[in-house]
Structures are given as structure tokens and as C-alpha cells.
Amino acid sequence: MAKGKLKNTVSIGDVFAVSLPDGRYGAIRVADQIDKSYLIITTPYIGTEIPAIENEFLGDILIQNRFFFDNSRALLWVEGKVPKEIIYIGNIPFSDNKRKIFCSSFGGKWDDSVGMEVFLEWRWEHDRENFEKEIREEEKRIQEEYHNKPQKPKKMMKDETFWSIIFLLDFYENDEEKIIEPAVNALAKMRVKDIKEFEEALSYKLYLLDTKEHAKNTGEYSYNEITQKHFSADLFLYIRCSVIAEGKEYFDDCLNNPQNMPKDNSFEPLLSIATEAYTRRTGKEFEYITGCDYETFSNAAGWNS
Template structure:
């Protein structure tokens, strides 16, 4: 393993292939398809095996297709920020084809960490160990709901200021970073206290939407007590989409859950405060809101 780790490449380039260690001890592989500053578009390949694949392996040119739980033939693509993790292993570089250079992605995972590339293992479990996989997810969700308590927000940004920042989202932009950029730029010009109060207001509004009735109205991914699986993450991203549509839509949806969007989840909303804080201070945003916006946090809303 020492010789494998020595192959780690600190500076990443488009076309680079890295082996990742999966939870079962085997190896998966990811490939860089695009790069903007310190952000990378990563594709998880279908490779999974006991050995690190050679650069000649044709499967490294493929993108994993996901079908577990709520996925429906979705490609395993994600934008990440940060440096190459120490535990990934550089294999080599496969230059992109013209078609690959045109691939676009609107999914953002924040940090490039050791969980990146785990999708190959999760898809393997879906195909080969689905019953246990589904049971573990259900048990995890039940534990999460059990230990949550009623929460109270801290000092929040005034509504007019909050919604004026949200109104800056540019949905005519081509990528998620550009969509939120005007909002990030405006918030970064404010004080650190304002940034925290923006995050507090955002978390509280997402918390208010975290109810069983709202979860029952997000189309084919809706919550159903009889089904085996409900994606807490996807429900959060649908709630983000409600806020991204502005004050009037949020207020109408809050009182009428049937207004919940049926498509177009918008995860990048969660990055506005952290991006603004980093731009304002040069440091990572480490702030805990009074209300947790993660799904099932609103105990009263799920009774």
C-alpha cells in the first residue's frame, strides 16, 4: 500500500484517473471531466475490483449509471471543491473526447473527500444486497427521527434583506456556481454577522417546510409510509427549490403543501452562506444554526 500511496498526485488535471478505496476494501475509480479554479467535475466509473485498475482498462472511460432508490438511469457525476484527498491513488490520465468535454452537470457535493466515488459500491449493493441495504437505510432514518427534538432559531436576517439576496439567483446561467454567484457576491459584501443571520433565516425556512405533508407532494419521489425508501436528501433539495422561487412561492407553499415542486431540486442554495463567508474571511464556514434543515428535524411536522 505504501507504493500505491506514493502514486498520489497532488495537482489534479482534466482526464486524471484516481483509484478510491470503497467501504468493502475493494477499489473504485473516478475521473476528472472538468475543472474551474479549485472545483472539479468528477465522474465515477463502473469499475469495482480487488486490484487497482490499470490505465489501459477501457471501463475507466465510462460513467457509472445509477438506479438505486430514487435514481433513474442517472449518471454518477458531481462537482466537488478542494484538494485531492490523501487516500486516493493516481492511476494516470486519459484525455477527454470531444463528446466528453461537452458533458454538463448540475449536482454539487461541496468537499472532495473520501466518500467521493462510493457510488460504484452503493450500486453494487443495490444489485446484490438490496434487502439489507434498504433495511439499513430505514433504520438510519428511524434513528435520526427518534433523536430529533423541537428546535428554536437564533437571530435571523430580516425577511426583506433575505429575499432580496435570494432574488439575485440567476437561473439563466449555465452552471450552478454561476446561478448562485450574484447572491454569494452580495452576501460576501456584508458583515460576518449578516452571513450567519442569512444562514439562520435559510435554515429556519427550510425547517418550516420539513413536514410529512410537504414530503408527500414532490412527485414520484414523494414520501409514502408504505414504500421501502424515501430520500431525505432529495426532499431537502426540493425544499431548497421552494425558497429559490422567491418569497411569494415560499409563503404559498408553506400553507399549501400541494404547491411543492415536482421536479428541479436545487441543492446549491445550501452553499450561498458558506461560499460568501469564505470569500469574506478566507476561512471555512463553521456555524451551527438553531434549527437543523435536514429532513425529519421538524418533529412536530412529522407527527
């Protein structure tokens, strides 16, 4: 297939150019596929032209260091068809020793925002002051927006059942997908109604932990209302996830004693339990809006205190 043509089918090793906000180009590469989900690598390439398939950067993985990323690889699972906005360049096959790449981060629908990490990293290196200012202003806007939004949970799963599913998390496993597998398997055997009620209960518990005092006690990237530097709304969400993953006793303790929040510990895969269970149960995508939003700054009372 010629470079620049839309590619309707996806193969492992396919490389695509993505348009960046400043008019330059980045590039992504497909590393794995499970059904209609694809593991996407963001490469280190950034330039004014669409790269040739021979470009040495297209075989590498971007290393991220902005804010809290700390040398993490730019990998993300996405679902759906190839966005029409991206440009097919060619295919770089994986060698046997690089074939399997593990990633537990899920980004939802594959759209034209996938691959923007290289632009964000460039701004972190070359325009950090303005970049940090924009992030703070955006988080403030989100915070104000959530403060005006009423939050009330819908029908939730009974606490005893909810915590029995959380108890199934297998932390003896090293792979995050294997850790959540017993919980996903158990929930997938229940009714669709139960899966939604589990998600509702999880969202509400995350919502309760979403307070300024809890955010101030999470270690290196704790919330500082004076400087607000290096605080990540996403990381705080994942830290709250780790509280729930530890079970009811730890959740109750942290809820009532914010100073006991875990320091620099997170567990993002908790958010995918209901999604995975629903898909396994129905074969469809999980589209459900909870009564309480678990995103950081949603709990107005918790952040105004």
C-alpha cells in the first residue's frame, strides 16, 4: 500500500503518521492486537515532514518524563477502527525477541489524539513553563466545572458483594491483567445489572476519596494548594484505586484518616474490571455513566473544605 493512503485493516508492525497541534508530525506503531483492540506505541519521531518507513526513530518507543511519568514507555491499548485522520506509512515487523510487549493501560477509542505524547514530551523539554501553566489552568477549569455539577450515586452493589470481588484480586501475579482476572471472571458471570452496580459502587468509593486532604497525603506528587506543581489529577485517581484494591479495612481507614493514604502507590487496572467483565458477558463495549464521577476534583465538598 502506498504511503498516505487510508488503511482499513490493521496489522502488527503497521506505522502511521499523526498530525501534531503545532503542524508537525509524530508517528505511532501497532505492537499487538486482541480482537478489535490494538496496542499502540508512540515513537520518538517528531518533525515537519511525514517520516519515511526507513527512519530509525520508527522502531523505538518514546520514553516519557513529563510530570510524574518517570521514564515510562508510551504504550496504550485502544479500540476501534483506524482514524481517518492518520496516515499509513508502512510496516516494520517485530523481531522475535521484541515481539511481546506488555501494557495494562487502556485509552478507550482509537482517535486522532493517540500519539500526541511525543508533542507533550517536546513541550516538557522546550516550553515547560508555559506547558505547566496551561495544565494548571485546565485543571482549575475542570475543578470549577465539577463543582457546579451535582453528584449522587445510582443503585450500587451491596458492600459485602463488592468487597468479595475486590478480595479476588491476585497480587501474587506480576502481570496486571492476571491480577484483575479472577475479579473480572467472577463479575462476568453475574447479570449485566450487577456489573453496572459494581461500577457504581466503585465510582462512589473513589469519589469519597477525592478530597483535598487525601490529595495532600500521597507522597512525592501530593497536592500543594500554593504551588500546585507536579500534581497529576490522573495519578491521584490511580492512587485512590490502590486504596480500594487493598480491601475494605484499608479503604475505611484511609477514608477516615487521609494521612494514611498510600505514598506513591497506584493501581490503574482497577478501573477496567467492569469494562472487561461487561465485554466478556455481552460481547459489546461498556457504555455506562455513573451517578458520581470518580475523576479528580469531582467531589466539590471534598475540595472546598
